[in-house]
Amino acid sequence: MNLSFCFPDSYVIADIETSGLNPSSDNILEIAIANVTDRRIKSIESFIINPHYPRDDYSVPPVITELTGIDSDMVRNGVSPETALSRYAVIASNSSVYFHNGIRFDIPFITAEASRHSAPLPVNTTYLDSAALFKAYRLDRIDEITYYPDFESFATEILNTRVRGLKYNLAHCCECLSIDIANHIPLHRAESDVKATHAVIEELRALLASD
Template identity: 25%
Template sequence: MDIRFLDEETYEVRGIAVDGLTETHFCVFDLEGTGINFNTEHITQIGAVTLTSELEAERSFSTLVYSPKAVPPFISAMTGINDELLRNAPSFQEAYQQFEAFSANTVLVTQAGYEYDVPLLRNHCRQYGTPMLTNPILDIKALFVCIHPEITNIISTDFLIRYYDLPHRDLQRHDASGDCMLIARIFKAIMQEYRDREIDAIDWREGITVRRFQIPGMVLT
């Protein structure tokens, strides 16, 4: 999989193909970190949930991850994760090994992961000398754009919640476990559209272009 940032507003992903979507085992995952710049920030939490054949949540996984970088106060306020919680948390290598075992033999699913979670995870793997996961990874933003090229909005989580009219207030946002459950709900709604259209395969080997999320005051490169 190759992710290429075209400019501050768009990225392109290539080299992904998944056949037999109705028979595939999926695992939704989400990362929390010390900030939004995947080049300089550190993972503080990994969450994941496997899905049944009916795309319902099945098994769950969650771990805090020790960060050598302090968690900024505004991030702590948003995620509930602070330096004291991370003091005795597993190292990245330990947490990553557990996540790798949990997600084995699945296709991974994320939200905005091509522009944050995946680059952040890749950077950590390089830094700690750990091989990157080889699972195929699908981003629900790209999945949505693939069947709705007519929609030009930035496909944020809140946009997808509104579009599919999904319940969400029972889940804790900006928590890896809560976000995984929310992503799973959105993913199920998108996959229902794929099934209704009798689409049972993804082929982005030649590339698909997606608009990046925008955070005022932050440049994501």
């Protein structure tokens, strides 16, 4: 695999916000999906999700509301998980799909939520991860990508490498890459995060990949 594989001109970006960190017991509360064509965002779809749909009794943990701004009233008026995940599956199928730290977080959550609600998953999808690319860049290990048969194995190795003091959360990536996140605030909302992730991807492309 070579580095150019990681930077297609057209791709999808997705991001989720959740009620916690455990895919087995927590829920997806929001998902946003961006279509990128010729390196520019052409459209974004976002959904607030009610995990208890059609009931309106779901309570968002206060710590999550404090972090994301997503509260119980918003979620109780949200769409069903099946509706949101079905739309994600349509957009993400037959595409390269970027997440930021999705290999370890978003993708396991989406897989678990889809299983719980018998929702479809994307088909013929190539997953990419801007957090893994940023971390590899900071570790000066980006050239190692050629040693791996696929991106997921490379990303897993990089993300599982513990380095004291090395941050790769989305806000830190933006700061390190001199990306003005004022246009993407508030972070920790799915639509804002896909916009910020797009900026990170394109900045990494400029740094790492030649046309």
